[in-house]
Amino acid sequence: MSNASLRRRMVGLAGSGTVGTLLLLLLALWVVFAITIGDRFFSANTLQSMAFQMPELGILSLAMMLALLSGGLNLSIIATANLSGLTIAFLLTRYIPGSQGIAWVGIQALAIAAGFAVAALVGLLNGFVIAYLGVSPILATLGTMTLCKGVAIGLSRGNVVSGFPDPIVFIGNGTVFGVPFALIILAFCAFPIALMLNATPFGAKVYMIGSNEQATRYSGVNTRAVLLKLYVLSSLLAGVAAVVMLARFNSANAAYGESYLLVTILAAVLGGIDPFGGFGKVGGLMLALIILQVISSAFNLLNLSQFLTLAIWGGILIVVAAVPHFAGKMLR
Amino acid sequence: MPKAHVASFGRFRRSHEFWLLLVILGLCAGLGFANAQFLTLQNLFDLLTSYAFVGILALGLLVVLIAGGIDISFTATASVAQYVTLSLANAYGANWISVFAIAIGIGGALGALNAVFIQKLRIPSIIVSIATLNIFYGLLIFFTGGKYIYSLPDWFATGIFWFEFEWGKDSSYGVNLQILALALAFLVTWLLLNRTNIGRQIYAMGGNADAAQRLGFHVFGLNILVYGYMGVMAGIASLIQAQLAQSVAPTVLVGKELDVVAAVVLGGASLMGGVGTVLGTFLGLTLLAVLQNGIILLGVSSYWSPFFVGLVILISVSATAWSQRERRTRSARA
Numbered sequence: 070m071s072n073a074s075l076r077r078r079m080v081g082l083a084g085s086g087t088v089g090t091l092l093l094l095l096l097a098l099w100v101v102f103a104i105t106i107g108d109r110f111f112s113a114n115t116l117q118s119m120a121f122q123m124p125e126l127g128i129l130s131l132a133m134m135l136a137l138l139s140g141g142l143n144l145s146i147i148a149t150a151n152l153s154g155l156t157i158a159f160l161l162t163r164y165i166p167g168s169q170g171i172a173w174v175g176i177q178a179l180a181i182a183a184g185f186a187v188a189a190l191v192g193l194l195n196g197f198v199i200a201y202l203g204v205s206p207i208l209a210t211l212g213t214m215t216l217c218k219g220v221a222i223g224l225s226r227g228n229v230v231s232g233f234p235d236p237i238v239f240i241g242n243g244t245v246f247g248v249p250f251a252l253i254i255l256a257f258c259a260f261p262i263a264l265m266l267n268a269t270p271f272g273a274k275v276y277m278i279g280s281n282e283q284a285t286r287y288s289g290v291n292t293r294a295v296l297l298k299l300y301v302l303s304s305l306l307a308g309v310a311a312v313v314m315l316a317r318f319n320s321a322n323a324a325y326g327e328s329y330l331l332v333t334i335l336a337a338v339l340g341g342i343d344p345f346g347g348f349g350k351v352g353g354l355m356l357a358l359i360i361l362q363v364i365s366s367a368f369n370l371l372n373l374s375q376f377l378t379l380a381i382w383g384g385i386l387i388v389v390a391a392v393p394h395f396a397g398k399m400l401r
Numbered sequence: 402m403p404k405a406h407v408a409s410f411g412r413f414r415r416s417h418e419f420w421l422l423l424v425i426l427g428l429c430a431g432l433g434f435a436n437a438q439f440l441t442l443q444n445l446f447d448l449l450t451s452y453a454f455v456g457i458l459a460l461g462l463l464v465v466l467i468a469g470g471i472d473i474s475f476t477a478t479a480s481v482a483q484y485v486t487l488s489l490a491n492a493y494g495a496n497w498i499s500v501f502a503i504a505i506g507i508g509g510a511l512g513a514l515n516a517v518f519i520q521k522l523r524i525p526s527i528i529v530s531i532a533t534l535n536i537f538y539g540l541l542i543f544f545t546g547g548k549y550i551y552s553l554p555d556w557f558a559t560g561i562f563w564f565e566f567e568w569g570k571d572s573s574y575g576v577n578l579q580i581l582a583l584a585l586a587f588l589v590t591w592l593l594l595n596r597t598n599i600g601r602q603i604y605a606m607g608g609n610a611d612a613a614q615r616l617g618f619h620v621f622g623l624n625i626l627v628y629g630y631m632g633v634m635a636g637i638a639s640l641i642q643a644q645l646a647q648s649v650a651p652t653v654l655v656g657k658e659l660d661v662v663a664a665v666v667l668g669g670a671s672l673m674g675g676v677g678t679v680l681g682t683f684l685g686l687t688l689l690a691v692l693q694n695g696i697i698l699l700g701v702s703s704y705w706s707p708f709f710v711g712l713v714i715l716i717s718v719s720a721t722a723w724s725q726r727e728r729r730t731r732s733a734r735a
Contacts, residue, residue, distance in 0.1 A: 144659065198715065204722040208666055211659060212715035219708025226704050327656060331473070331531050338528050345525070376547075380539025383532040390532075391522040 087341060090392050091356045094385070098360065102367040109370060117249065119366045121242075124251035125314055126329060126336065127358050128258055132306035133333040134354055138266070139299055140279040140346025141199065141206030146307040147330050148217035149191045151323050154311035155221050157184035158230035158321035165234060177236060185308045191217055192304025196297035221323035231320030241316030251313045258309060263351035275299060279346025332382070336361055339386050360385070417669035417721060421684040424717070425691060432695040439698050446574055452690045453579035454642040455657075456683075459664045460590040461634030463682045466665060467594070468627040469607035469674025470526035472515060473658045475635040477537035480654045482507040483639035484545060487649050490554050500557065504636035511537060512632020516624040538655050550649035560644050579641045586634060591679045593630075603627060607674030663714060664689055669721075688713070 102110050109115065129146055136143035160180035166172050191213060198209040243250045266272035274295045277285040286292045315321040334344070340357030342349030361382055368378045413419050433440035458475055465472045486504040489495065495503075511533070518529040565575035576584075594600040606613040606623055614620050643649050668685025670677030692713055696706045 198719055202719045202722050203726050204718045205672060207662075207672060208718040209715070211663055211666075212711055212718060214659075214711070215663070215707050215714060216711030219705065219711050223702070223705040223708050331534065334527075335531050335535070338531070344527050374543045376539045376542035378539070379535045380543065383535030383539065386528065386532040386535075387518060387522070387524065390524040390528050391518075394523045 087393075088350075088353055088356065090389060091340070091353065091360060094389065095356065095360050095363065098363055098367070102363070106367060106370050110367060113247075115366060115370065117244075117247065119362050120252045121249045121317075122365070123358055123362045124249070124255040125310055125317065125326070126332065126361075127255045127355070128306055128310040128313060129326075129329055130333040130336045130340075130354055130358060131258055131262060131351070132303045132310065134337045134340075134342050134349065134351070135262070135275070135299055135303045135306070136206060136210075137334075137337055137342050137344060138275050138279050138346060138349055139296060140282065141296075141300075142210060142334075143195065143300065143303050144207065144210040144330065145191060145195060145214040145217055146303065146310070146333065147326050148214045148221065149188055149304050149307040150311040150314060151321070151325055152191070152217045152221045153184040153187040153308045154315040154321040154325070155225050155230060155323065156187045157181055157311065158233070158315055159224075161233050161237065162230055173234070174236075177234060181312060184311055185305060188304045188308030188311070189301055191307075192301035193297070195304065196300035199300060200293040200296035218323060225323050227323060229320050229322045231318075233315070233319055237312075237316050238319055239316070241313055241318070251317065254309065254313060258306060259351050259355060266351065271295065271298070276347055279343070279348070281347075332361075335382060335386055339389055418678065418681050418684055420721070420724075421668070421681070421688060421717075425684060425688050428688075428691050428695060432691070432698065436695075436698045439695065442574060444694070444698075446580070448690050448694055449583060450577060450579045450645065452686060453583040454638050454645070455661055455664060455689075456583050456686050457586045457634050457638040457641070458661045459668075459682050459686055460586050460679070461631035461638075462661055462665050463668075463670055463677050463679065464590065464594070464603065464627055465526075465631050466670045466672060467607045467675065467677045468603045468623070469610055470519065470624070470627065471672065472512070472526065472530045472628060472631050473662070474511075474515060474530040474534040474537060475631055475661070476654045476656070476658045477534045477541070478508055478511045478632050479635040479639035479642070480651050481511065481537050481541050482636040483643050483649050483654075484541060484550070484651050486636075486640065487550055487553060487557070487643060490557065491550070491552065495554065496556070497561075500640060501637065504640050505633050506636075508632035508634070508636025508639070509629045510632070512628040512630070512635070513625050515632075516621075516628035519628070520621045520624050534655070534658075541651055545651055547652055549651070553643070553647065553649075557644060558647055578644050582637055582641045586637065587679060587683065594679060599623070599626065604675055607676075609675075660689075667714060667717060688717075 129150065132146045133143055157180045160183055161177065164180075165176050195206075195210055195213050198204045198212075199206050240250055240254070245253060266275065274285065274290050274292075277288075277290065278292055278295060282292055311321075314325060318325065336357050337349070337354055338344055339360070340349065340354035342354060364381055364385075365375070365378045368375070368381070429440070438444060458479070461475065462472060482504045485507055486500050489503060490500050515526070515529055515533055518524055518533070519526050560578045561581070562575040562577055563581070592600075594603065602613070602618055602623055605616075606618060606620060610620065613623075639654070642654070664686045665677070665682055666672065666685070667688060668677070668681035668683070670681065689710065692710060693706055696709055697703060701709075
C-alpha cells in the first residue's frame, strides 16, 4: 500500500466517530431536548413515532454499510428498493384474489419473494461488474442505479401503485406489544449482520478486503466471490427496505426515498464506518441512526423545519469527524 | 516532426478518449441516418443550450477529481448562489457584470469553505461535501421557505443573443448566454489544466499528495483554488440555469449531482486523482447528451430514457475496465 493511501486510511480511521463520542453526543442531545421540550419529548407517543420512522433508513444504511466496509459504495440501493417494491406492488394489485384464503396468502408471499429475487438479480449484476470486471464500485452502482430506475420508470410510467392487503400494511404500520413491527424487522437484519461481520470467516474477509484488497487476495482469499456475495447481500437488504417502505406508504413508486441515498452514507460515516473501508461496527451505525432520529423528532416537536434538521445533521457529521483531529492536537 | 505526429496518434488511439469518440461518432451516424432532425444546426444549438448547466459543473468537478478529491455539494452551492444573487438583483437592481460577480463570489466562498474543512480538520472530502450539501441546502430552504422566484429582472429574462444569423427560411441562430458560458468554461478550464504551472501542480497533487507536499507545493492554497474553482463554476452554472428556466426553483438542482459525476467519470477521469482531461469530459458529456436526445428523436417514450442511459454507462465502464485488465495481463505475460 502506498504511503498516501496509508495516511488517508489513518486519517479516515481517526475521522470516524467512536462509540464514546456518539454516546456523549446522544446524552448531550437528550439533556438539551429535555430542557427545551420537557416531558413531551419522553412520552410513549414520541418514542413510538421515532421507532416507526427509523427502520427504513436503518435497513438502507445497513445495505450501504456492507459496501462501505469492503472499501466500496452502493449507490443503487434506493433504485433497487423501488424496483423491487414496484415488482411486489404490481403482483399484489394485479393477482390478489378478492376473498381471503390460501391463494390470498400465497400471492402475498410470492410477491415478496419475487421482490427479493429482483433485488438479488441487481446484486448479482453489481457484484459481477465490480468483482469480475474490475469496475470501481461508484461507477458500477451509478450505472445500475440509473438502469434500475429506468426499468422502474419505464414499466410504471412514473405512476404510483397503491392499495395492498392488510397483512402487508401491518408490516409497516402494525405493532407487537407496542413495538412497531418494522423496528423488529430492523433488529432481525442488524443482529445477524453484526454476528456475521464479527464472528464468521466471511465477516473477517470483508474487513480484510476493505483494508487491503490486494493483500487479501494474495493471502489466498477468493476476494471476487466474497465481493459478489457482499453486493447480493447489500441488494437483498434493499429488498427488505422495499417491503417496509411500500407497507408504510401503502404504495410504491419509482422515485420514493431518493433523498435517503446520501443520508445513508452520512449515517454510516457518523456511526464510525470508514468511507475507505475496513473499519466500522453495526452498533456504531445504530447509535448514529438513533442520534439522527432524536434530532429529527425533537425538531418536529419544536415545530422547526425538517430542512433545518438536514443542516444540523450535516453540521454534526463535520463536528464528529473533526473530534479525533482535535483530540490528537490536545494529546500532542 | 511527422514521426512525432504518428507517435502521438498511436497514443491517442489507445486512449479512453479515442474509444469514446468512436462510440459517439457511431451513435451520431446511426441517429443521423434514422432521423433527419438529429444532424441539424437547430438540434446542435438546442443540445448545447440545454446541457450547458451540467457541462459547466462537470468542468469544475473534473478539476476536483484530478486534484484527488471529490465534491458533491455543488448542487447546493448552485442553489444558494442562484437564490441569493437573483433575490439581490430583484431588490436592488443589477447588471450582467454584478450578477455574475455576486454568484461567483458566493460559489467561490462556499467552495473554499469545503477546502478549509478538508485541509484544516483533516476530514476526507467525500464526508465534508456530503455534510456541506446538507448544511447549505437545509439552511437555504429553512430561510427561504423553499419559495420559487418567478419574476426576474427584464434584461436577465431576455438574455443575450449574439452573432445572430439566418439559416433557411425562418430559423435564426445565435450564441446565447448558455452557449457562451459553456464555451468560456471549457476554454478557461483547458488553459488552467494544460497551460499553467498551477494546472501541472493540480495533476501532481492528485497523483501523489504526499510527494507534492514534500516538493514544497502549497497544498492548502491549491485545495482552496480547486474547491473554490468548483464553487465558481457552480455559481456561473446556476445563473445560466435560472436564465434558461426563467425562474429560480431552490429545490430542483439538489439531487442532480450524480448526473454530473456520471458525465465526468464517463469521460475517463479517475476517482483516485491525477487522471482526467477536458477533452474526455467533453466527450463524456456529449455521449450522455447525444444518447438522451437520440432516444427522444427516435420516438422512444421518454420514460425509457434513464434505462438506456444506465445501460450505456454500465457497458462503457465495463468495457473500459475489461480492456485495461486485458492490457495488464498481456503486459504481465510479455
